[in-house]
Amino acid sequence: MRITLAKTAGFCFGVDRAVNMAYEIADKGIDAATLGQLIHNTYVTNRLAERGVGIIDSPSQSHEGQTVIIRAHGVSESVYDELINVGAVICDATCPFVKKIHNIVEENSSEDIPVMVAGDPNHPEVMGITGHCKGEVFVFNSAEELQKILSENKELCQKRTIIVSQTTFSQNIWKICKEKIKIDCTNAKIFDTICFATRKRQDEAEELSRKSNLMIIIGGRHSSNTVKLKSVCEKNCETYLVERAEELKTINFSQCAEIGVTAGASTPSAIIKEVLLAM
Numbered sequence: 001m002r003i004t005l006a007k008t009a010g011f012c013f014g015v016d017r018a019v020n021m022a023y024e025i026a027d028k029g030i031d032a033a034t035l036g037q038l039i040h041n042t043y044v045t046n047r048l049a050e051r052g053v054g055i056i057d058s059p060s061q062s063h064e065g066q067t068v069i070i071r072a073h074g075v076s077e078s079v080y081d082e083l084i085n086v087g088a089v090i091c092d093a094t095c096p097f098v099k100k101i102h103n104i105v106e107e108n109s110s111e112d113i114p115v116m117v118a119g120d121p122n123h124p125e126v127m128g129i130t131g132h133c134k135g136e137v138f139v140f141n142s143a144e145e146l147q148k149i150l151s152e153n154k155e156l157c158q159k160r161t162i163i164v165s166q167t168t169f170s171q172n173i174w175k176i177c178k179e180k181i182k183i184d185c186t187n188a189k190i191f192d193t194i195c196f197a198t199r200k201r202q203d204e205a206e207e208l209s210r211k212s213n214l215m216i217i218i219g220g221r222h223s224s225n226t227v228k229l230k231s232v233c234e235k236n237c238e239t240y241l242v243e244r245a246e247e248l249k250t251i252n253f254s255q256c257a258e259i260g261v262t263a264g265a266s267t268p269s270a271i272i273k274e275v276l277l278a279m
């Protein structure tokens, strides 16, 4: 039996960086909290909580001198202001790729230069991006929504609009939207801001599942990108989603010569190691 672990299994660069920053602060034993859940993984949040780093939901729950860790999704300008006002010490773990989008909209937007963001308006990353824009902001999640915005705001097509996307926006929808913008808004400045970490993880999982008799996906059952990895792989071979090593006991590996393993974006390397060791 051969076990192959996908190179892209687990945390992406931005999440890994944020988790390491939070662990470092936890190790120092200082008064600290994360603003929102750092990642959707109870193993990590419990480990931080055990070491005194809890979760606050808004800057108003912080207090003077407390270190507040901003997660990889980033936050709007007003959240930084609120944290400064309460006297919190900011530990900014915003992913550098998200930070780059903040800088683009801050430097290029103005009262006369609106921003259009491709993404989910309810996603924290998009809420953070819109909170760094200087003038009007429009968010669209599909080519249809883009069309609606352009039809209802005809002046946008003449303006020097700035266009960015959420880092995890669909590459296909982005391509369609870009083509439309190039035709309708000739003064628009488009910035390609999609991050390919998620895409690369899915592509590698798919390739690995084609060469394997069985795939193990490690991650939370409520994590959408983990569930997506399972659906990508199960088209090619028998696939199981496990949260912890003990769940392996129910799986029959006897007929498998090639086993592939990957993990969702919020699965810590300690859990991946634990599962590999058990296998």
Ligand code: F3S
Pocket (backbone or CB within 6 Å): 012, 013, 014, 015, 072, 073, 095, 096, 097, 098, 167, 195, 196, 197, 198
């Ligand atoms: Fe950053 Fe890309 Fe991960 S934007 S948080 S490296 S998915």
